[in-house]
Amino acid sequence: MALTGLFLILFLVIHLIGNLQLLAGDGGEAFNRYSYFMANNGLIQLVSKLNFAFIVLHVIYSIWLTRTNAAARPIAYGGKPKNVQSNWNSRNMGILGTLILLFLIVHLKSFWFEFKFGTGLPMIEAGTYDGLNFAVLDAYTVVASAYSTLPYMLIYVVGMLVLSFHLYHGFQSAFQTLGLGFSSYKKLIEVIGVVYAVIVPLLFAIIPVVMYLQQA
Amino acid sequence: MSKESLNLTLKVWRQKGSKDKGKFETYKLKDVSTHASFLEMMDVLNESLISEQKEPVAFDHDCREGICGMCSMYINGRAHGPQRGTTTCQLHMRHFEDGETITIEPWRAAPFPVLKDLVVDRSAFDKIQQAGGYVSVNTGNAPDGNAVPIPKENADEAFNAAACIGCGACVAACKNASAMLFVSAKVSQYALLPQGQPERKERVGKMVAKMDELGFGNCTNTGACEAECPKGISITNIARLNREYLGAMLGPGN
Numbered sequence: 001m002a003l004t005g006l007f008l009i010l011f012l013v014i015h016l017i018g019n020l021q022l023l024a025g026d027g028g029e030a031f032n033r034y035s036y037f038m039a040n041n042g043l044i045q046l047v048s049k050l051n052f053a054f055i056v057l058h059v060i061y062s063i064w065l066t067r068t069n070a071a072a073r074p075i076a077y078g079g080k081p082k083n084v085q086s087n088w089n090s091r092n093m094g095i096l097g098t099l100i101l102l103f104l105i106v107h108l109k110s111f112w113f114e115f116k117f118g119t120g121l122p123m124i125e126a127g128t129y130d131g132l133n134f135a136v137l138d139a140y141t142v143v144a145s146a147y148s149t150l151p152y153m154l155i156y157v158v159g160m161l162v163l164s165f166h167l168y169h170g171f172q173s174a175f176q177t178l179g180l181g182f183s184s185y186k187k188l189i190e191v192i193g194v195v196y197a198v199i200v201p202l203l204f205a206i207i208p209v210v211m212y213l214q215q216a
Numbered sequence: 217m218s219k220e221s222l223n224l225t226l227k228v229w230r231q232k233g234s235k236d237k238g239k240f241e242t243y244k245l246k247d248v249s250t251h252a253s254f255l256e257m258m259d260v261l262n263e264s265l266i267s268e269q270k271e272p273v274a275f276d277h278d279c280r281e282g283i284c285g286m287c288s289m290y291i292n293g294r295a296h297g298p299q300r301g302t303t304t305c306q307l308h309m310r311h312f313e314d315g316e317t318i319t320i321e322p323w324r325a326a327p328f329p330v331l332k333d334l335v336v337d338r339s340a341f342d343k344i345q346q347a348g349g350y351v352s353v354n355t356g357n358a359p360d361g362n363a364v365p366i367p368k369e370n371a372d373e374a375f376n377a378a379a380c381i382g383c384g385a386c387v388a389a390c391k392n393a394s395a396m397l398f399v400s401a402k403v404s405q406y407a408l409l410p411q412g413q414p415e416r417k418e419r420v421g422k423m424v425a426k427m428d429e430l431g432f433g434n435c436t437n438t439g440a441c442e443a444e445c446p447k448g449i450s451i452t453n454i455a456r457l458n459r460e461y462l463g464a465m466l467g468p469g470n
């Protein structure tokens with residue numbers, strides 16, 4: 001759980017840096033160049049396969065974890081506490097994760113699947129971008145048109161909110177699971193975890209919002 | 217000032233034996249002194265049940281001074297009730313309000329089966345201890361005091377971990393019924409001291425394996441255990457347990 005989760009956390013940073021080029025304000029050139037590079041680089045493709053594998057492992061392990069943990073308390077308590085002693089998100093990682101999975105399915109269907117198997121995709125003519133004298137996929141236009149509708153934009157905003165909750169607990173939890181949550185740097189890990197859980201999903205979510213507003 | 221005595225409604229889990237399904241029964245109790253401990257309040261309830269020719273509520277207790285860990289009760293949705301850092305025997309009725317309904321249940325965890333009413337069988341903890349929670353002692357003279365220097369921080373941390381009284385509140389409070397806080401306390405107290413070194417890796421492997429085998433859940437770091445532990449055992453010990461365990465798995469042999 002911790003290793004797969006941390007890999008995904010790392011992946012998200014790289015993914016975010018790439019995505020932020022959508023806001024470069026250059027009609028999509030930076031993003032299209034980046035997307036061409038990503039689709040044609042062996043190492044990136046390997047990492048992408050690894051990433052799929054880690055998501056699957058993370059999900060399989062989470063199903064096992066949630067089920068064995070539920071089995072450890074076959075009879076629920078009747079009394080309801082006035083103040084609960086743990087965070088809501090820490091107790092509902094399975095639900096948050098399932099929502100993330102649903103989001104991922106929508107997300108992968110609209111972009112990854114489209115880019116790989118879609119037909120009639122918009123293209124950038126050869127020579128439009130310096131140094132690229134062949135036609136490249138206009139990924140920017142595909143993304144922009146997806147984000148031109150309000151419901152789709154909102155799915156992203158909600159999806160990122162859910163991710164934020166998942167990571168708010170998950171980040172420091174992963175370090176604790178690996179035995180690294182020691183007093184001296186426990187606080188530091190917690191602070192970095194909160195900063196990450198707020199900033200990364202927020203930046204991800206800003207992209208569809210801005211692109212929606214640009215087209216509204 | 218608050219009142220000196222309370223009228224309470226008690227919703228108590230009654231279960232004839234381990235095979236019985238069990239259910240909540242409601243009792244009214246009048247004029248409970250706010251100075252009484254929770255267990256004294258239970259004694260009063262039992263006195264009144266006995267005078268009505270009814271079966272008294274079975275509950276575990278022994279020292280009544282917060283050190284034996286017997287008084288397992290889940291009170292109003294919290295292990296050992298609403299007060300932090302206390303066992304049920306050290307919980308006083310002044311923490312409750314007049315007219316309040318108090319729900320009293322046994323610990324709920326697959327490895328802690330209910331024997332009767334509020335009494336659960338916690339021998340699963342003993343089995344974990346027997347799997348490795350000890351130091352094998354060779355007979356001979358006692359070593360000289362202070363012959364082995366131990367850093368103050370290690371001594372303090374080992375002592376804090378050793379404060380665990382095996383009450384099971386951590387398991388009861390955990391949404392996963394995980395025993396990690398208990399096991400981490402037992403592993404830490406030895407991992408930090410020279411006496412624990414010879415069996416260090418073997419110990420952690422065996423205790424964790426036993427804990428899993430007995431059907432305790434897995435830790436997802438929610439922190440509820442630490443909040444409910446009457447002895448203030450910190451989840452830093454769980455981080456240490458995880459590290460000890462990973463170390464033992466990666467490089468076996470002590």
Ligand code: HEM
Pocket residue numbers: 001002003004005006008009012058059062063065066090093094096097098099100101166167169170171173174175177435436437
């Ligand atoms: C971008 C996607 C995701 C990231 C970055 C992520 C990250 C993490 C991290 C860091 C942890 C903590 C690991 C630990 O404590 O050992 C975690 C735990 C967990 N995740 Fe995810 N996760 C993602 C997606 C998912 C999905 C799709 C699911 C389920 C369908 C899921 C379900 C869970 C569950 C059940 C836990 C365990 C709960 C816990 O340890 O408290 N996650 N995740």
Ligand code: SF4
Pocket residue numbers: 285379380381382383384385386387397398401441444445446447448449
């Ligand atoms: S760790 Fe705390 S709550 Fe758990 S058994 Fe020990 S004293 Fe009780």
Ligand code: FES
Pocket residue numbers: 276277278279280281282283284285286287303304305306
């Ligand atoms: S009766 Fe001994 S700790 Fe409560």
